[in-house]
Amino acid sequence: MSTGLRVERDEKTGVAVVTLDRPAKHNAIDLDTAAELAATWREFRFDDTVRAVVVTGAGDKAFCTGIDRGAEVPQPTSPYSIDDPLVAIGPKANDLWKPVIAAVNGMACGGAFYLLGEAEFLLADERATFFDPHTTYGMVSAYESIAMAQRMPFGEVARMSLLGTAERISARRAYETGLVSEVTPDGGVLAAAVECARTVAGYPAGAVEGTVRAVWAAKEAARAQALAHAPHLIALGNLPPEQQADLFGARSSGGRGSGFRLR
Template identity: 35%
Template sequence: MDTPLHVDRRGHVLEVTLNRPKANAIDLMTSRAMGEVFRDFRDDPELRVAIITGAGEKFFCPGWDLKAAADGDAVDGDYGVGGFGGLQELRDLNKPVIAAVNGICCGGGLELALSADIILAADHASFALPEIRSGTVADAASVKLPKRIPYHIAMEMLLTGRWLDVEEALRWGIVNHAYPTGDLMEKARSFAELLASGPPLVYAAIKEIVREAEDMKFQDAMNRITKRQFATVDVLYDSEDQLEGAKAFAEKRDPVWKGR
């Protein structure tokens, strides 16, 4: 039996490919494996960026594997570290993640994509939250989507389960960029290399600030930053990379980031 994940290290970039024919649906075993992969990505100082995509050109991921559920996988079972798909609840993931959506992206698959920082899509990709039609709730999407796109559009998706093509997903800001199918992974890898060449300690600070400040008042968040009460900001301000950035600017050269 093929492994449900293909994991490939490309320098500072980790590529994770869901590989569960026919649709790349996620069962409990796959979710736990994804959690382990992304936990190791988080903790590996040599890895700076991750890409999550699906095998083939038809499905990115439809979310929860209903066939596995019918065979006994509990919908409230042990998804593993990081929750469903390994990303949604993984603590302190302060590195950029790119979702390369290569086809149908719905239900928990859309929730997985929303857990990434950048979403790139093939031009034939489509998006939906069809849980309403099977009498259940798209829990993570109910929390995340109304904060990401206009409230009324998010509620329409949640309440009706209707499908969006990639053009509409772009219009509402669900997707950053769309590309011809054959170009998607090349574009995702180029984007990942661009990020991997940047300052990892700054990325970590950005991700922690954005995550922690989401429900804070502006001045409260600014006070925590200036007082170095975010762990990543404290590390950044005392780092070699902080000094390197200033030196490189003064010397009119490209900085060399060491992540320390």
């Protein structure tokens, strides 16, 4: 059984705290932890003692650094299918419409955005940083950039996604761009997030959950449409360079193949 996740419930206040508990791995998510996260969100759907949730990372180094690099995920050969174990780690992917608040301590990068993108709002420790390393390592940032495009101005998302590890966004800058709603003093982010959760959990559950659903409905169509393209973009981006050249007709014309013509 995975020990990568810690769940604490306070039935008196109606708040649950979900902690990614792999500090030695910078709270990277292995396959067992991914499955446990999905199961936890689904369990909360039926637990009326939980009315609001805080998600955070253990320790003070990282909130989450995405998928564990040691995870082995077999892939189908079809370019129209891709198995991504992080797709189902968020609350909305598991049909949970109770409010989820993220308490970001330390680094949040790459696959962490799967979780952050499905929280209602984010609080960050003053030492927190955000970045997306995909392009640096020759990978397409699809799900991550789509999630952040729902929360940040287009230019800020593009800058972070394209500059990779060269662009580290501070907690203060994240606040200025709207990614984060509050920056807390060092060590205070979890307490501040729990306090927000306690306030929300004290309100009638039907009104709260209906409001959560309404807020998400405002952007659901654009989000769903963008996510539908993500697997294909990742599959194409993961092809070896020679296959990309064949696909785009760039084999022998210095980068401008027969498939592209300027008019």
